[in-house]
Amino acid sequence: MLLDGKALVASLRAEVNEVDCATVNQYLHNKTPLLFIDIREPDETAAGYPVGSECIPRGVLEMQLSTLPAYQALISDLPSAAQLPIYLICRSGARSVLAAASLQNMGYQQVYSVAGGFIAWHQQGLLVQGE
Template sequence: MKTAQQLVAEAKAVIQEVSIEQLAAYLAQHPAPLLIDVRESAEFSQQHISAAINYPRGILEMQLANHPAVAASGCDPEVALAQLAAQPLYLICRSGARSALAAESLQRMGFTQVYSVAGGMQAWLAANLPVQA
């Protein structure tokens, strides 16, 4: 039997992580970034990065077809989802564990540029980076 920590470590071995500094630089350069906060809704409502969309980890894979980038594309939802899968997509959670598991799952779905934010919102807040309440 594996522990949650072991599952996270295995996920981190096969995904790409970015630092909060890399995420902040990306957000500053992209007016419509693809950032998904995979924390629970109550956590997200307390404070989050303003560009983030909230799809909790437990429903992430099912909700991706509802992402604004998919809905706004005007394409068949499956085609739009494939287009989304080819774009850089950043995932953040509280500490970087749930986002790592989510990144691994999205890679299995075919996402090729998915990044988990190391340290998550804890690191973002510790660096005094901007949040929205």
Template structure:
């Protein structure tokens, strides 16, 4: 049976956990692992504060380079024990990414329901890449 991308994302959402914009906004006061899985050109319109960009196409291969764990001898082991929050434009790619991380052994992976579109619709802050780099 042939399945299109939208259906595949819907199926992924059945096996992963989604988090609402407001739930994530509360958690962002803490030091969390937040990953933007959109393509690089999509981040030019803004990124969630504290997010690290790792596009969906290379996510699994780049996780061990995440700044919060890259210095550890076993970065994936360390990251797999922490909650990981993923988002994309609308929540489809982040659901697929969350499913993939779950298959890799990550126990606490969440996809932002509705993605950055829902985040912006809720009036929550987005920063430009230049603001993000200036803050580092």
């Protein structure tokens, strides 16, 4: 069976943990140890990205994730990098579902897609850097 992009995202949603923007914002406010990554493309993040997020485009996420200084700092306090809490945000919440599924396949156990993406983040008036 051939799936289009929307159908693939819909099928993966059941396998991926989703979290709302307010929850991620609260974790950031409480300084909960986590890695928050905006996976949008550079032309998208140039207009603004969530405060507290790192920017890694979706196309290179798997290859560049472990090179982030924040990643290295966070895993030093964990028994295994697989336990690192990773929160992914994109424009609307579709690419982050795909990215979360990919990171889960790599062995990461605490991966979350931010439901509604940057659109929801912005609509809720949460802090944005670079606007």
